Amino acid sequence: MIARPEAPEPRAPSATGAWRQTGLAALLLAGALTAMPAAATQLLPHNLTKLIATSDLIVSGTVKNVSDGMDNGVPYTEVTLSVAASAKKKLAPRSEFKFRQFGMLKPRKMANGKFFLGQAPEGFAKWRKDEQVIAFMYRPAAKTGLRTTVGLEQGKFTTVGGRTANADFNRNLFKDVTxxxxxxxxxxTAMLKKPAGDVDAVALMSLVNRAVAGQWIEKGVMR
Incomplete structure (x- = not known):
């Protein structure tokens, strides 16, 4: 569970304060992810309708780079995608989409030899260079600009050989979707009948685009 109450953003940590800063960073998570509904922080099931409805941006493409760092005391992972297609907010094909997600890739050794343990919490999407993905993104947090995928790891799909699935292997993705x-x-029609398993990436993104363009959810024809 991720605490919801906002905490003030701490100053950049000194080497001697590395261990104390780890705890502060954990408290900061609520403020960093103010855009995230409470249900998402509990990893409640998100079907396709909920993923689309809650997204600020939906983008497919290839991960060009993954790095991490610290900004004003906030640990982050920065992901750069080469855009193939997008929905809700249109991004130019072959353009770059860059975002920062809370938490670093791995513990970082400080100048005093201790380690800062500000890794991404369990359940957050993991990113690897050169993987093909479809990402349903929350809007950026107002204070930090950090953002992550809707439903955390449920909103990030990895595509291999034209087939795509999230970390839950698409369990619950089409549950109760009409x-x-x-x-x-x-x-x-066949795709929506699958209880789990990878699906055709082009078919999934095509359905998403049509649902967004036609305002299916807003009009109540997709529930």
Whole structure:
């Protein structure tokens, strides 16, 4: 569970304060992720309708770079994507989309020989260079600019050989999802019947784009 009450952003840590800063960074998480609904922090199941409805941006592409660091005492992982397609907010194909997620990639050794343990909390999406992904992104937090995927690891899909799945292998992705008759093609209809397992990445992104462009959720034809 991630604490929800906001905590003030601490100053950049000194080497002697590395251990104390680890605790402060954990408290800061609530403030860093003010855009995240409480349900997401508990890793409650997010189906496709909820992923789309809650997203600020949906983007597919290739991870070009992953790095980490500290900004005003806040540990972060910075991810750079080469954009293939996007929804909700249009990004130019082959452009770069860069964002920072709370927590570093691994413990960092400080000048005094101690380690700063400000890694990303369990359940956050993990990113690797050169992987192909589809990411349902929360809006950036107002204070820090940090953002992460909707439903945490549930909102990040990794594509291999044209097939894509999230960390839960798409369990619950289509659970209770309904779309009005006549809007889905045969491939999409079959996809929504799967209880789990990877799906065709192009078909998934096509369905997402059509749902967003047609305002299916807003109009109540996708629930």
């Amino acid at each position: 779309v009005s008759a006549g809007l889905l093609n045969a491939t999409e």
